[in-house]
Amino acid sequence: MNQPIILRGNIEKVFYAGPKFSAGRLRGTDGKSHSFAGNLFATEGQHIALAGRWETHPDYGRQFKVEHVEIEMPSGAEGLAQFIANHPEVKGIGPSRAAKIVQACGDDFEGVLLESPERIAQVAKVPLPTIQNLRNVWITSRKFNAAMTWLSAFGLTHHQVTTLIEKLGNNALAILRDDPYRLMREIKGLGFKKVDQIARKMGTAKEHQPRIRAGILHCIHEALGEGDCWVELEELVERANLLLIMDCLDSRERIEAELNGLIPEKTLRCVDMGGRVVAALPFIHEQESALARFFEQGAEEVHRVETQELDEIIERACPTLNEKQEYAIRTALVQRISLISGGAGVGKSFCVSVIDAICEKLGLEVALTAPTGKAAKRLEELSGREAKTIHRLLGYDGNAFAKGPDDPIDADVLIVDEVSMVDVTLAWHLFQAVDLTRTSVVLVGDHNQLPPVGPGNILRDLIQTRAVPTTILDECVRQAGVLKENSTAILTGQVNKTSDKHPDGRCDWYLVDQFTDPMGVSRCLREMFSNVLEEKLGFDLLRDVQVLTPTHKGSLGTQALNEELQRLVQRKRFGVEVPPRPANRRPPLLKGDKVIQTRNNYDLGVMNGSIGFMKDIYANGTLVIEFDDRTVEIEKGSENLRDIQLAYVLTFHKCQGSEFPCAVVIVHKAHSFMHHRNLFYTGVTRARTTAIVLGDRWGVRNCAQKVQVDNRKTFLSQLLRTAPASATCGDFAFAAEG
Numbered sequence: 250m251n252q253p254i255i256l257r258g259n260i261e262k263v264f265y266a267g268p269k270f271s272a273g274r275l276r277g278t279d280g281k282s283h284s285f286a287g288n289l290f291a292t293e294g295q296h297i298a299l300a301g302r303w304e305t306h307p308d309y310g311r312q313f314k315v316e317h318v319e320i321e322m323p324s325g326a327e328g329l330a331q332f333i334a335n336h337p338e339v340k341g342i343g344p345s346r347a348a349k350i351v352q353a354c355g356d357d358f359e360g361v362l363l364e365s366p367e368r369i370a371q372v373a374k375v376p377l378p379t380i381q382n383l384r385n386v387w388i389t390s391r392k393f394n395a396a397m398t399w400l401s402a403f404g405l406t407h408h409q410v411t412t413l414i415e416k417l418g419n420n421a422l423a424i425l426r427d428d429p430y431r432l433m434r435e436i437k438g439l440g441f442k443k444v445d446q447i448a449r450k451m452g453t454a455k456e457h458q459p460r461i462r463a464g465i466l467h468c469i470h471e472a473l474g475e476g477d478c479w480v481e482l483e484e485l486v487e488r489a490n491l492l493l494i495m496d497c498l499d500s501r502e503r504i505e506a507e508l509n510g511l512i513p514e515k516t517l518r519c520v521d522m523g524g525r526v527v528a529a530l531p532f533i534h535e536q537e538s539a540l541a542r543f544f545e546q547g548a549e550e551v552h553r554v555e556t557q558e559l560d561e562i563i564e565r566a567c568p569t570l571n572e573k574q575e576y577a578i579r580t581a582l583v584q585r586i587s588l589i590s591g592g593a594g595v596g597k598s599f600c601v602s603v604i605d606a607i608c609e610k611l612g613l614e615v616a617l618t619a620p621t622g623k624a625a626k627r628l629e630e631l632s633g634r635e636a637k638t639i640h641r642l643l644g645y646d647g648n649a650f651a652k653g654p655d656d657p658i659d660a661d662v663l664i665v666d667e668v669s670m671v672d673v674t675l676a677w678h679l680f681q682a683v684d685l686t687r688t689s690v691v692l693v694g695d696h697n698q699l700p701p702v703g704p705g706n707i708l709r710d711l712i713q714t715r716a717v718p719t720t721i722l723d724e725c726v727r728q729a730g731v732l733k734e735n736s737t738a739i740l741t742g743q744v745n746k747t748s749d750k751h752p753d754g755r756c757d758w759y760l761v762d763q764f765t766d767p768m769g770v771s772r773c774l775r776e777m778f779s780n781v782l783e784e785k786l787g788f789d790l791l792r793d794v795q796v797l798t799p800t801h802k803g804s805l806g807t808q809a810l811n812e813e814l815q816r817l818v819q820r821k822r823f824g825v826e827v828p829p830r831p832a833n834r835r836p837p838l839l840k841g842d843k844v845i846q847t848r849n850n851y852d853l854g855v856m857n858g859s860i861g862f863m864k865d866i867y868a869n870g871t872l873v874i875e876f877d878d879r880t881v882e883i884e885k886g887s888e889n890l891r892d893i894q895l896a897y898v899l900t901f902h903k904c905q906g907s908e909f910p911c912a913v914v915i916v917h918k919a920h921s922f923m924h925h926r927n928l929f930y931t932g933v934t935r936a937r938t939t940a941i942v943l944g945d946r947w948g949v950r951n952c953a954q955k956v957q958v959d960n961r962k963t964f965l966s967q968l969l970r971t972a973p974a975s976a977t978c979g980d981f982a983f984a985a986e987g
């Protein structure tokens with residue numbers, strides 16, 4: 250009863266095809282037509298064996314649910330003739346010749362083809378080289394199908410199996426039997442735990458050397474995912490031992506032995522840090538060492554103008570600067586590298602605009618850059634000149650950076666905004682392309698925001714070590730307004746009540762914290778989208794409002810809330826009822842939907858974090874998406890479609906560097922395991938005019954009061970401790986601000 254059913258035949262129609270899911274119609278060997286859906290990448294005309302079970306879908310009726318797939322060699326005269334005539338690598342044989350070849354082989358097609366190709370050529374009157382090519386294609390296809398069948402049995406998708414065979418060839422079986430953990434290197438997104446399950450099914454021993462090595466590297470990559478650049482050696486052995494659970498008494502010794510083997514191979518690097526031996530990936534250590542050497546030059550001055558003349562220029566440019574703002578601007582104009590940091594409303598953007606204006610008067614070429622498209626756009630609005638993402642500035646094409654030591658950035662002053670988001674690797678690529686003999690660097694960021702998603706913590710390392718001249722702006726300027734004052738108050742653990750109304754009835758700050766039940770938050774959010782945000786506050790639901798939540802999963806995660814808001818907005822704005830989502834499939838994308846790009850796509854010219862709107866869907870299923878600076882078309886079933894997701898609700902991390910007229914920030918005890926005040930602060934500072942804090946009283950208070958001291962393990966923080974002390978303006982305490 251537990252054995253899957255095998256359904257054989259040819260795929261005659263594909264309704265939807267993606268890397269992990271396809272639906273269509275199969276013409277079975279019994280001559281009947283069957284609907285199917287499941288874990289495969291289907292193409293029309295494919296001869297295939299589907300393993301799975303029959304089910305009755307609530308919307309699509311009786312269909313075959315595919316669990317895994319086998320590609321079968323054709324059998325029977327008609328199937329063999331179609332294979333020969335239609336295979337793209339079989340040249341010079343049409344349908345009539347294919348039929349003659351099959352007839353010439355009789356009942357033993359494979360045996361005759363392999364043993365007597367000359368006889369087939371003579372009987373079918375086909376050149377011998379053509380038959381020899383057919384023979385080679387048949388052998389290759391047979392090996393390919395064997396590999397496909399073997400790998401599919403371990404739960405890999407059809408797309409993953411095809412990718413593997415393309416990379417490893419038909420020898421994939423032998424290679425993976427020897428080292429199944431190679432799957433981690435060959436297929437993006439396959440982690441150690443999934444591959445370990447596959448390896449165990451293959452019968453791989455727990456003490457297998459490649460398994461131990463893969464486990465060690467998994468622990469290193471896991472630390473990188475947590476933001477750390479290194480792991481203490483003893484901790485690494487302990488992590489690996491807990492992960493691998495080997496059935497032997499000398500498991501630690503085996504792990505240490507493999508660690509010692511990875512170091513001379515330069516797969517890992519061990520570094521002595523004041524008596525502590527730590528392990529890291531070599532490229533991370535090299536990049537942080539290069540960054541330390543770069544920042545050590547930050548104390549050098551550049552003399553472009555006399556001091557008295559500079560004083561007069563700054564005074565004329567803006568006579569209302571406070572002491573720290575003036576210091577920040579002066580430092581930026583006379584130092585090779587300088588840093589400006591501070592919370593919301595302290596005038597960082599104003600300082601950038603003054604620096605930019607003064608440079609223009611001095612005839613200096615300024616380059617403006619930021620990690621995200623949204624942040625770069627804000628720089629453009631601030632300065633009135635072009636700003637680029639760091640990737641675009643460096644000419645990244647998806648494979649390589651055009652700018653570097655041999656072709657540095659052509660500018661006198663480089664201003665980098667939102668530095669808190671920049672991880673080690675991106676910072677290294679950026680500063681590799683800076684020639685400090687010509688270009689000064691001004692770094693701008695908010696140390697109160699979340700650290701970068703990737704490894705490292707450049708902004709905080711620089712502030713803690715004072716490696717470069719640093720200004721901490723801490724005075725909230727008069728024109729900052731209630732929104733920024735209330736946002737900054739969170740850094741002291743205080744969450745203010747709803748602010749006073751403007752004459753138009755709108756408030757800058759709303760605190761709605763009475764919902765102890767997560768479903769109450771969900772209902773309130775739906776009510777706001779139905780009757781409040783647009784009708785009473787005047788915000789465009791799609792273009793002005795952004796909902797933020799800490800997690801993807803759960804009743805208050807992005808996945809559930811996106812589906813709820815999609816149904817509501819589609820019904821309200823477009824009169825469309827969203828069809829039910831089939832199991833194991835993501836929500837459908839519909840005309841008018843708000844979406845986000847989740848990966849840099851240089852072919853389309855759309856960067857990670859870009860928000861767009863579904864402008865149209867053609868009859869053939871092609872999606873037309875309108876982003877800020879371009880409109881793109883994505884074909885149905887395309888790989889690019891995987892990177893497009895609904896964006897009515899986004900995580901706090903995904904919104905870093907962006908601003909919206911109205912931000913609805915969900916802070917509820919259901920997410921208390923993720924709460925800390927820097928997360929809260931990052932969320933509310935995404936609002937340009939109105940912030941709405943939505944949750945429960947305990948969750949809001951706990952999030953604001955929970956101080957999470959950032960203890961990311963970086964080489965840079967250690968390497969910069971020996972850097973010469975540099976001038977600093979403004980007191981700073983990490984412990985107080987989390």
